[in-house]
Amino acid sequence: MSRATSYLAAVVLGLSTLSSAAAANPQEAPGSAIHFDAAQRVFRIDAGKITYAFGVNGDGALQTLYWGSRLAADDLLGPASVPKERSSFDPVGSNTPQEYAGWGGAITVMPDLKLHFADGNRDLVLRYDSYRIENGSLHITLQDRAAKVTVGLRYVVDAATGILGRSARIENHASQALTIDRAAAASWNLPSATDYSLRYLTGTWASEWHLRTRPLTPGATELESRRGSTGDENNSWFAIERGGEWNESRGRVWFGALAWSGSWSIHIDQDVLNQVRVTGGFNPFDFSYPLEPGQSLQTPVFYAGYTDEGIGEASRLLHQFERSSILPARPQLKLRPVLYNSWEATEFKVNEAGQQRLAEKAAALGVERFVVDDGWFGARNSDHAGLGDWVVNREKFPNGLKPLIDKVHGLGMSFGLWVEPEMVNPDSDLYRQHPDWVLHFEGRQRSPARHQLVLNLAREDVSAHVFEVLDQLLSQNDIQFLKWDYNRNWSEPGWPQLAPEQQQKVYVAYVHHLYDILRRLRERHPGVEIESCSGGGARVDLGIMGLTDEVWPSDNTDPSDRLSIQDGFSYAYAPAVMMSWVTGSPNWVNRRSSSLDFRFLSSMQGGLGIGANILEWTPAEDASARAYIAAYKGIRATVQSGRLYRLLSPQERAPQSATESVQADGSQAVLFAFLRQGQEAQAYPTLYLQGLDSAARYRQRLIHGKAAVGTPEMASGAYWMHHGIDLSLQGDLDAAAVVFDRVGSSTSTSTTSTSTSRDR
Incomplete structure (x- = not known):
């Protein structure tokens, strides 16, 4: 065996x-x-x-x-x-x-x-x-x-x-x-x-x-x-x-x-x-x-x-x-840190000075993990070259990654890198040395996608090489996180080194070796966490989740589209593993503009990340981001590990969406409500919470938005579940978030309709 x-x-x-x-x-x-x-x-x-x-x-x-x-x-x-x-x-x-x-x-x-x-x-x-x-x-x-x-x-x-x-x-x-x-x-x-x-x-x-x-x-x-x-x-x-x-x-x-x-x-x-x-x-x-x-x-x-x-x-x-x-860290899971990823700010134009500026800004906002995305290695100035050559580009990082890593750690953040180790560009040193290492049939075409081919991980020598270069990368650099990407499907799934009747074992052997590489890396580097990404959510399953700490549901970061994407994801997979980023506006997918409030609240329903070019944010946006990140840290245990209730479905482009997460012990609930599109001056539906302790009392506080006049500041769990709460959401791309904290048997009935609107 x-x-x-x-x-x-x-x-x-x-x-x-x-x-x-x-x-x-x-x-x-x-x-x-x-x-x-x-x-x-x-x-x-x-x-x-x-x-x-x-x-x-x-x-x-x-x-x-x-x-x-x-x-x-x-x-x-x-x-x-x-x-x-x-x-x-x-x-x-x-x-x-x-x-x-x-x-x-x-x-x-x-x-x-x-x-x-x-x-x-x-x-x-x-x-x-x-x-x-x-x-x-x-x-x-x-x-x-x-x-x-x-x-x-x-x-x-x-x-x-x-x-x-x-x-x-x-x-x-x-x-x-x-x-x-x-x-x-x-x-x-x-x-x-x-x-x-x-x-x-x-x-x-x-x-x-x-x-x-x-x-x-x-x-x-x-x-x-x-x-x-x-x-x-x-x-x-x-x-x-x-x-x-x-x-x-x-x-x-x-x-x-x-x-x-x-x-x-x-x-x-x-x-x-x-x-x-x-x-x-x-x-x-x-x-x-x-x-x-x-x-x-x-x-x-x-x-x-x-x-x-x-x-x-x-x-x-x-x-x-x-x-x-x-999940590999079971049963005591770590809370997902607030993450910043540099891709949208720099794309392939990464360098030491630019990444340090981004790191300084990210730390000032309260970010806990800084990730350098594609472009840090080999001849990687576009997606046409460099995949497979996992060595630091010395033109971009003359002294290697250590100065940047030390800077990030000195700012109180962990450090991560993007990798795509199962792929190779034909324009790479690895492919020039080993053109036989990719999936292919002898004498037939090799069909690139995104200018890359798939390494045949079923081969012992290929899987050994992939492990060795990643092990060396992690051994030589103080890295805490890998964003592990996989950006194309298979084609020409041949394995010419085997007899013809044995070659279709590739479908099993490839995955066995992938799992083995991930397992061995985790054993050698127990402090390193890994994200599974495949052009978005194309490799999310209970197999890969047993070896990775989080997953990337979609490259689509439009906050309105993400409501449907995250809702569908939640039927099968836990919010504890779902990463969601706040990116720029207008969003690159649909050219749709949205407020920073809407973008943050959409992303706060899972593991919160930021992918926008934060160097372009205004002082007001910086202040809003700091407030939202601080608020998220106070609720993320409930969001990531609580019991999820889908109150209003955004499926089929429905105009409204609402979710509620409840701590296992009932001590806190977090309600997110979204209005994609207001219609005919209609009021937002009353939201009836679920999963609370009926006899306990809960104080509500708004992270963002406005509750209807007369909404009690404190009421029983039974009240919030059976009477419900009315929120004032109007127009297009409006949102609100409310936290309900259990406070015991207090009978206070003071009311609030306070708005905590930011960046409107």
């Missing part, structure tokens, strides 16, 4: 070393949420507010029995009974909701595993063999005895949220080679019904994270990326709701996300019996993974959960799970 493959199995997938004592005695772990009823041959998992159960049916198949709200401990869920054959066209194998199905026998549904042997056999029938419960995980072995193929299924569950993680390990124990044509991590089976709706996220560069909803009907829906990375055309998240009454706070919702940063597929199928099956894993397009005798392939993890409290609660459960179980 290679170092990268071992890492994927042991860390990204959450696999732990199994104890030999536990293996010898496969009983329930003490206090485990996982139980096996030997009489009924039923496995049951209870955690959070859910129960998940499956059993071994009379044919030996592993069959889903129940997934939903938590049941009583003595409720019977088995045994699993083999469905009756509906007709000769609808055989039992296709109607059985299997946990993990091989393509073999009488099956017509999308299988989890499809393969072929060297002798031409393509039939694979997986049947239950054994189980063990170790270290809080359930391990089940399926096998086709005749074919001598085993599949090890692993189930883990988060006790607090009830979110399950499932993965598979495929092993070839035959005497001949086999080739995997399709491999899923898991399938999730939902009850038979005709009233399901699917939600998913789609988009493109500068227009990511659009929430889409469609009814599920008989047939298939495919969410996927064929791009070599996660992609933003679809994100690897889904939610399925039952019935017509669901909303943010009501309705049954099954949801999930795939932890994989390469090409992926989530296949949603409703069969002739109206059963819904969600199968996710490696994208089978152009996929082929040979296994010699004794070799194996580990899939990613497919995470999923359930709630009967609406899509809003589904998001909050995912956010909690990501903070506690996915």
Whole structure:
């Protein structure tokens, strides 16, 4: 097993070393949420507010029995009974909701595993063999005895949220080679019904994270990326709701996300019996993974959960799970520092003196992290050259980076750099020395995008080089942060150094090595934090999030567009990782002008950053920025780690948007309200807060905006949730932000309509 493959199995997938004592005695772990009823041959998992159960049916198949709200401990869920054959066209194998199905026998549904042997056999029938419960995980072995193929299924569950993680390990124990044509991590089976709706996220560069909803009907829906990375055309998240009454706070919702940063597929199928099956894993397009005798392939993890409290609660459960179980600094996450990035101010024209001036201004505003973007290395004066040559440009920084880094640290800020280590410009020393290091087919064209090609990280020598240059960069410079970019899709995904039948392993090996590089850098440099960026949000998933501290949702920093982008992002991913910048006006994307107030409040809903040319700001703008940054530091724990409630949706270009974040202990809530476009002198809707302590009293204070005359300064949580608050938002691109602090049992009823307007 290679170092990268071992890492994927042991860390990204959450696999732990199994104890030999536990293996010898496969009983329930003490206090485990996982139980096996030997009489009924039923496995049951209870955690959070859910129960998940499956059993071994009379044919030996592993069959889903129940997934939903938590049941009583003595409720019977088995045994699993083999469905009756509906007709000769609808055989039992296709109607059985299997946990993990091989393509073999009488099956017509999308299988989890499809393969072929060297002798031409393509039939694979997986049947239950054994189980063990170790270290809080359930391990089940399926096998086709005749074919001598085993599949090890692993189930883990988060006790607090009830979110399950499932993965598979495929092993070839035959005497001949086999080739995997399709491999899923898991399938999730939902009850038979005709009233399901699917939600998913789609988009493109500068227009990511659009929430889409469609009814599920008989047939298939495919969410996927064929791009070599996660992609933003679809994100690897889904939610399925039952019935017509669901909303943010009501309705049954099954949801999930795939932890994989390469090409992926989530296949949603409703069969002739109206059963819904969600199968996710490696994208089978152009996929082929040979296994010699004794070799194996580990899939990613497919995470999923359930709630009967609406899509809003589904998001909050995912956010909690990501903070506690996915992010590398878990469970004690650091608050994201206020960041300044120099790109908009200088683009490629970076130099020591100019960056020092920006650093001085940023520090004076209260910024905590200073990041030099593209242009600091090699012959990098445009995007045409220099990628791959990760050495400091001595014309721009004659004494290296140390004087600038020392300056930044002396100003009380941490220091960061932009890198794009997976790419290379043809006009670079690296490419001239190693033209064979990129993805390519021999004798065919090499298609550049953004004047760059993709290094083949699947190669051991290439991945070793990338690690070494980054390790050297971090070892020689006192750097605390890397903005890790990735600015194009794959093309010509050849690996000519391997035999033709082995080359399509590139889709798996590349991601394994990417994860390994990130892991090793974090081990060697534990103080360095990393942001995942891919031309915006094209590589955001639970796999890359397990190795990075924050993500960049979109290159689009227009504050109005960002309301929709950030809203869509929040369905799947936590505000704790979402970076959002205040940039210049008019914005470069739409040439839309907006006030500094609107730009700051839009960005304060996640990790706050500034990307504007702050040297051009007026003294009044400087004062406003300092006030907003100071205010943000007082609320960022609530914004980044609180429970998020979406009060008004900005989707489909809706004119209004409102979010509320509530501290886990209910001590503080932060309300953001936005009016993109005023219409016909209509009043802004009354906002009803959620998640407060009804009996406690909360004092409201305005960061910006105006509350209606008569609004109490202090009232009960019940008042703010049921009476609500009215804000005076008018015209176009207006905004307000209100903080609610719990103050105990005081009964003060003084009123306020104070405006804290800045930079109007």
